[in-house]
Amino acid sequence: MNISIPLIVIIPLIAALFLNLFAGKNKIIKVLAFIVGLGLPILTLTTSYGLHYFGGHQPLALSNIANLSTYITNSSLYNLHPAITYAYTPIAKVFIFALGIVVFLSIFSYLNSENKASGPFLFMVFMATASVSALLLSDDxxxxxxxxxxxxLIQTGIIIASSAKDNYETALKYMILSSIGGPILLLGITILLAICGSVNITxxxxxxxxxxxxxxASGVVLFAFSLIFFGWLYASGLPPFNVIKSLVYSKAEPYGSSVxxxxxxxxxIAFIIAMFRIFGTLDIFKGVMIFISIASMILGVSMAAMQTDFRRMIAYLSVGELGFVGLGFGIGGNFAIxxxxxQGLNEMIVTTLLFIGLGTVVYLTNTSDTRKLGGLIGKNTFMAIMILLGGLxxxxxxxxxxxxxxxxxxxxxxxxxxxxxxxxxxxxxxATFFVFVKAFHSIFLKPQPRDLTFIRDSIPKSILFTVLVLLIICLILGLYPELVTNPISQSIGGLL
Amino acid sequence: MILLDTQLLTLFTAGALIVIGIFAAIYIDNIIKKIVGLSFIEEGVNLFIISLGYKSGGVIPILLPGMNIKWFANNSAYPLPQALVLTSIVIGASTLAVMLALSMVLYKKHGSLSASKILNHESDMGDEL
Structure with a gap:
């Protein structure tokens, strides 16, 4: 058993509680958020692969109990997982580490560009980190x-915490859909419980x-698959939830959007791996994955092309790019997956770069409407070039x-x-290239409108640093992809 | 036989709650009624989970002193669904609280509880951030 595996979830949870407790004490929460934000990727890197059984309750087959009756050893009870199990695999390590980097850089930009840090916002960021890390680790x-x-709930909180117009309306819409998606997912899980007597994925x-x-049983299994698939569509923002998901991204502050x-x-990723392990042998699995992924990609890029708000454009592109992950599973085989x-990992890094980088445009002008913008390349050429490279x-x-x-x-x-x-x-x-270049032209290259006013004169250096670090990561992963493809492939080999 | 029918009845009730909830969530305009409908879906699923753990003529899944283990294994209800449903109820309560709180804020802002008025009025965005 590996004790440090649950710490990946427990530390951000405790940090979140303390940040909320000390809300109002600016210096304390800034220092605490910085230290925990920096510590999480380090913890992820230093934790070794393995399994953690909560309460120490491992399957009987692993317990080395002598003289068990054949009544037990021959039954399915012998291999049953009696407790919640966390599995720290190479895939989990790669993605939780990348999440840690995204969260740390988002917090770093936020703390340096805001005079007064919000305890509740940082609480939500760390709760978000804990919850999605647990999603990847859990085998239950x-x-x-x-x-x-x-x-x-955290996503709703991040929208509420923003100062965007109509953020409460968007938050309620998201909660309503969540209240449909959540129970439907639970119903699918319950049907699997009814069939198998367990909720452990293995x-x-x-x-x-x-x-x-x-x-x-095939009909019931198919029904369970359709329910869990629906929940997965909601969780990941694939069609028909792509519109609300992109709306949610565009309503949060840039640091919130990246998280x-x-x-x-x-x-x-967590749910598609779980579905692949459970339903991968279903005849329709690959076909459904390919269909929804292509639909997501086409809808994402075509809706992005119609936007005049660059934050919504990035949001639609980001949701559309998620289709590539599903496509890998749809095509099948170790290499494709x-x-x-x-691609999912790259998308997470690049979208963070674009949300934070383009967030500086809102920081300077208080608008994200491309029709009202122009000529911003003169304001900070270095940032404009980095954003262009991120888009490429x-x-x-x-x-x-x-x-x-x-x-x-x-x-x-x-x-x-x-x-x-x-x-x-x-x-x-x-198409993505053209959509991005068109937006870039509107924001940075076309003549500056006469009525464009600036509320600030310069961009904080911390944001420049953040975007530069993200761009360097993009370049490193482009030149040395085996840094992440080898561990991912190793994990997938174990699943196939 | 009667007990088996009880389980079936519970499953049908769960199904009815889910269907009524989905209908309310989609077709009813009043936000509070919509939220009540969403709670129906949640409770329907909870009832479904509970009914899975039901065992005709079974006993509660607590091993008491003096009980024969084999008899207990054959007659106790399955405890896992009960544990799951408790967590699910807590999650449902939290979600409900957040939705009701948002409804209060939106009612103060718009002076109405009509979903078509509140949720569809959204402007072009992009400006007034």
Whole structure:
């Protein structure tokens, strides 16, 4: 048993409680948030892979109890997981580390650009970190559901904490959808409990693999899949929830938006891995994944093209890019799934860069309407160039990370006999490039409108530093993708 | 047989609650009634979970002194659904509280509880951040 695995969830939870407790004491919460934010990625890196059984209740098969009767050793009880299990795998390590980097940089920018830090906002950021880390670590579907609901409440809180117009309306809309998505997910989990007698993913996948092709159970398994799939669509913001998800991103402050999109991405990955383990043998699994992923990509980029608000544009592009992760699982095989997950990681880094980088435009002008903006390249050329490079990374331009992951997905599609998917991916990437370049032109290159007023003169250096660090990460992952593809591939090999 | 029917009845009630809840969430305009409908969905799912743990003629899943273990294993209800539903109720209460709090704020802002008025009025955004 590895004691430090639960600390990845417990430390941000406790930090969140203390930040709320000390709300109002500016210096204390700034120092505490900085230390915990910096410590989380370090903890993630130093924790070794393994399993943690809560309460020490491991399966009987691992307990080395002598003289157990054959009545028990021959039954399914022998291998049953009696307690919540956390599994720290290479995939969990890569994504929780990346989440830690995103959270730390978001907090760093926030603390340095705001004179007075908000305890409740930092509380929500750390609760978000804890909840999505638990989603990735947990091998228990009900535990995942609990953290899924906590994540939904936190996302609502981050919207409420922002100063955007109509944020309360958006928060209520999101809560209403959450109150439909959550119970439907729970119903799917309950049906699996009824079939298998357990909510542990390992137990369920073992039981289901024998049941999927039996006529008596296949319909029920399919029904459970459809319910959990619906919950997954909601959690990750895939169609038909792409509109509300992008609305949510655009209503939060830039630091909040970057955390929100990281939450959605990790929820998507945690649930898609769980679904793959449980329902991967279903005949329709791959087809449904490919369909919803392509729909998400097309809707994302086409809706982004129609936006005049650049925050919504980035939000739509970000939600559309999530489709690449599903596509990897839809194509199937170690290489394709690794490519999809690598693209997910890249998207998390690049979207954070764009939300924080373009957040400086709002910081300077108090508007995100591209029709009212222009000529901002003269205000800070270095930031404008970094934002442009970030956008190119998202579109899949070499030598950035987005290029490597999209190329891997194209290769996987061609190798598995899906040339049409490869064509769609290339077209979507070209469309993303044009959408971003058009927005960049409107904000930075076109002549500055006469009525454009500036509420601030310069961008905080901390934000420049944050965006630079994120850009360097994009470049490193583009040049040395094996830093993350090797551990991801290693984990996927264990699942297949 | 009667007990089995009780379980079936519970499952049907759970199904009815979920269907009524979804109908209310989609078609009723008043936000408070919509939220009540959403609670119906939540409670329907909770009832469904409880009914799974039901065992006809069973006993509570607590091993008391003097009980025969084999008899207990064969006759006790399945305890896991009860544990799950407790957590689910707490989550439902939290979600409900947040939604009601948001409704109060929005009622003060708009002077109405009509979802079509409150949730669909959203402007073009982009400005007035």
């Amino acid at each position: 579907l009900f535990n995942m559901y609990v953290f899924f609901e906590i994540a939904a 137990d369920i996948s073992l039981a289901i693999s024998n049941l999927v092709h039996t006529p008596e 929100l999109q990281a939450m959605s991405l990790i929820s998507l 690794t490519a999809g997950l690598f 990374a998202m579109a899949g331009v070499p030598p950035f990370n987005g290029f490597r992951s999209k190329l891997m997905i194209v290769e996987a599609a061609l190798n598995t006999g899906f040339p049409e998917i490869a064509v769609i991916i290339i077209l979507i990437s070209i």
